[in-house]
Amino acid sequence: MRKPDRKSIIEGHELRYEYLHYDDEGKVDSSYEALKGVDLDVKEGQFIAILGHNGSGKSTLARQLNALLIPTGGTLFVDGSDTRDESKVWLVRQAAGMVFQNPDNQIISSVVEEDVGFGPENMGVPTKEIWERVRKALTAVGMMEYRKSSPNRLSGGQKQRVAIAGVIAMRPKCIVLDEPTAMLDPGGRSEVVGTVRQLNREEGVTVILITHYMEEVIHADRVIVMDEGKVVMTGTPREIFSRVEDLKKIRLDVPQVTELAYMLKQSGVPLPDGILTIGELTEELGKLKGRK
Amino acid sequence: MLKDITLGQYYPGNSIIHRLDPRVKLMGTMVFIVSLFAFGSVSAYLLATLAIAVVVTTSKIPLKYILKGLKPVFVLMLITVLFNLFLTPGRTVWKFWKLSITAEGIRFAIHMAVRLTYLIIGSSILTFTTTPNSLTDGLETGLGFLNVFHVPVHEIAMMMSIALRFIPILMDETDKIMRAQEARGADFHSGGLIRRVKAMVPLLVPLFVSAFRRANDLALAMESRGYHGGAGRTKMKPLVYRRRDVAAYIAMAVYLILMILLKFFVKIPVNIL
Ligand SMILES: Nc1ncnc2c1ncn2[C@@H]1O[C@H](COP(=O)(O)OP(=O)(O)OP(=O)(O)O)[C@@H](O)[C@H]1O
Numbered sequence: 001m002r003k004p005d006r007k008s009i010i011e012g013h014e015l016r017y018e019y020l021h022y023d024d025e026g027k028v029d030s031s032y033e034a035l036k037g038v039d040l041d042v043k044e045g046q047f048i049a050i051l052g053h054n055g056s057g058k059s060t061l062a063r064q065l066n067a068l069l070i071p072t073g074g075t076l077f078v079d080g081s082d083t084r085d086e087s088k089v090w091l092v093r094q095a096a097g098m099v100f101q102n103p104d105n106q107i108i109s110s111v112v113e114e115d116v117g118f119g120p121e122n123m124g125v126p127t128k129e130i131w132e133r134v135r136k137a138l139t140a141v142g143m144m145e146y147r148k149s150s151p152n153r154l155s156g157g158q159k160q161r162v163a164i165a166g167v168i169a170m171r172p173k174c175i176v177l178d179e180p181t182a183m184l185d186p187g188g189r190s191e192v193v194g195t196v197r198q199l200n201r202e203e204g205v206t207v208i209l210i211t212h213y214m215e216e217v218i219h220a221d222r223v224i225v226m227d228e229g230k231v232v233m234t235g236t237p238r239e240i241f242s243r244v245e246d247l248k249k250i251r252l253d254v255p256q257v258t259e260l261a262y263m264l265k266q267s268g269v270p271l272p273d274g275i276l277t278i279g280e281l282t283e284e285l286g287k288l289k290g291r292k
Numbered sequence: 293m294l295k296d297i298t299l300g301q302y303y304p305g306n307s308i309i310h311r312l313d314p315r316v317k318l319m320g321t322m323v324f325i326v327s328l329f330a331f332g333s334v335s336a337y338l339l340a341t342l343a344i345a346v347v348v349t350t351s352k353i354p355l356k357y358i359l360k361g362l363k364p365v366f367v368l369m370l371i372t373v374l375f376n377l378f379l380t381p382g383r384t385v386w387k388f389w390k391l392s393i394t395a396e397g398i399r400f401a402i403h404m405a406v407r408l409t410y411l412i413i414g415s416s417i418l419t420f421t422t423t424p425n426s427l428t429d430g431l432e433t434g435l436g437f438l439n440v441f442h443v444p445v446h447e448i449a450m451m452m453s454i455a456l457r458f459i460p461i462l463m464d465e466t467d468k469i470m471r472a473q474e475a476r477g478a479d480f481h482s483g484g485l486i487r488r489v490k491a492m493v494p495l496l497v498p499l500f501v502s503a504f505r506r507a508n509d510l511a512l513a514m515e516s517r518g519y520h521g522g523a524g525r526t527k528m529k530p531l532v533y534r535r536r537d538v539a540a541y542i543a544m545a546v547y548l549i550l551m552i553l554l555k556f557f558v559k560i561p562v563n564i565l
Pocket residue numbers: 019020032034052053054055056057058059060061
């Protein structure tokens with residue numbers, strides 16, 4: 001594992017968020033607490049995955065990290081800036097970039113390279129450096145050859161990679177991806193997850209990946225499981241997926257292989273907990289066979 | 293069926309006209325249109341014809357393609373011309389039932405026909421040779437002085453470019469919703485106009501819902517990428533005037549001067565028109 005004494009890039013303490021509904025006269029008529037005291041500590045360079053059933057507050061949490069929502073309780077520091085401090089909003093957004101679920105609704109320009117340049121333009125980066133950043137960002141996600149294309153001609157996975165390039169052109173320390181693969185086919189999903197992992201490993205970008213797909217979680221350094229606005233589990237993927245029963249209680253699945261291994265174990269095959277890949281399973285089964 | 297509408301059509305090319313700064317082209321189009329209405333004489337139209345012929349030739353856009361652009365507005369033109377023809381008071385030359393054609397009416401109608409045709413040709417050369425993006429850029433930079441009068445130029449340009457990005461997406465979506473509803477028995481193609489319009493209503497609801505969701509998403513995405521209006525923004529592709537742009541401005545000035553000279557010094561007898 002990585003050095004333990006890394007700097008924290010995101011530190012949330014007792015985070016709360018309450019959605020307010022207003023009636024016709026503009027008075028609050030109901031409220032819904034989507035985050036009920038979340039503690040969060042993400043170190044620089046980590047790959048964090050966040051899991052949770054629909055409505056568990058994942059998106060609400062993600063939007064806090066980008067100062068799109070401001071906590072209604074508790075504190076949140078992103079790269080040392082308090083997100084409640086209005087003067088630091090742009091610093092926060094620059095430190096933690098955000099990729100959303102729908103690839104179409106986050107691409108602003110009708111030319112790929114111009115879209116990637118949008119963030120740096122907003123930051124006031126000089127023209128020459130914008131081009132440099134756009135080139136690097138598009139190369140990093142492998143979309144350089146499409147720089148002159150219209151986003152409408154790209155596949156879902158490609159669009160999402162353009163969206164990622166648009167974020168990394170802002171040179172953030174951290175990228176928050178809110179279900180970036182939910183609308184993609186399996187090919188597009190592995191394209192996007194592959195790109196994200198590569199950015200994490202090679203460029204050292206901190207990644208916070210929110211997802212419904214368990215297979216995308218197994219490479220994370222740490223998994224955070226949310227339910228009803230709270231963090232209910234946290235640990236390495238292996239630790240988390242060893243707790244099949246607990247996950248089922250909060251309506252979450254485990255990767256298919258883990259499920260299979262779990263079922264085999266239930267019916268008497270002596271396998272260890274938390275098997276994550278097909279390779280691991282065949283190896284374990286091979287060992288059993290050798291013993292006989 | 294919606295794909296047939298080509299919006300802001302661009303005719304790809306690499307001619308000098310294509311490469312001109314969009315501000316120059318916007319200005320040129322404006323000068324041309326104003327000249328049509330300010331100098332209405334045979335000689336002025338001849339000069340305008342010459343000017344447009346030069347531009348079309350250098351732009352390397354086939355004449356046929358340009359004339360095709362006139363087709364959709366032909367009916368509108370016809371109506372305008374007919375109105376002018378029949379409703380201008382003056383010396384009657386021909387009378388049938390309650391309709392009468394006057395000499396002034398004929399003159400007006402011819403003027404209108406020439407002006408409208410040239411107006412459409414002129415502005416379509418602009419859209420044929422300029423990508424929508426650079427057109428918006430040109431508007432934003434070229435009209436930047438309007439900021440002084442509190443016209444939100446940057447915001448309008450941003451709206452235009454977002455519209456250009458989302459029109460194809462929304463059209464696709466309309467097509468999809470139509471097909472989904474057709475599969476369930478809706479009929480958009482038969483019946484009178486009223487029936488067809490009525491059939492479109494259930495289309496609008498899902499379309500609006502989706503458009504608002506997209507708008508909401510996009511606003512979030514723009515905010516998260518640090519967008520906070522035009523102030524303090526830099527440009528990835530700033531507009532820079534080159535020598536050819538200066539030359540084009542000079543050509544425009546020469547055109548205007550010639551127009552003025554024609555007005556005062558060349559008198560072609562009015563009774564031709
Ligand atoms: N704008 C809003 N106004 C009121 N309540 C909201 C709003 N947005 C979300 N909520 C509520 O807050 C809770 C958490 O929502 P959130 O979007 O964070 O969940 P999520 O974990 O991202 O779910 P999903 O997996 O569906 O994306 C949900 O119960 C939701 O209904």
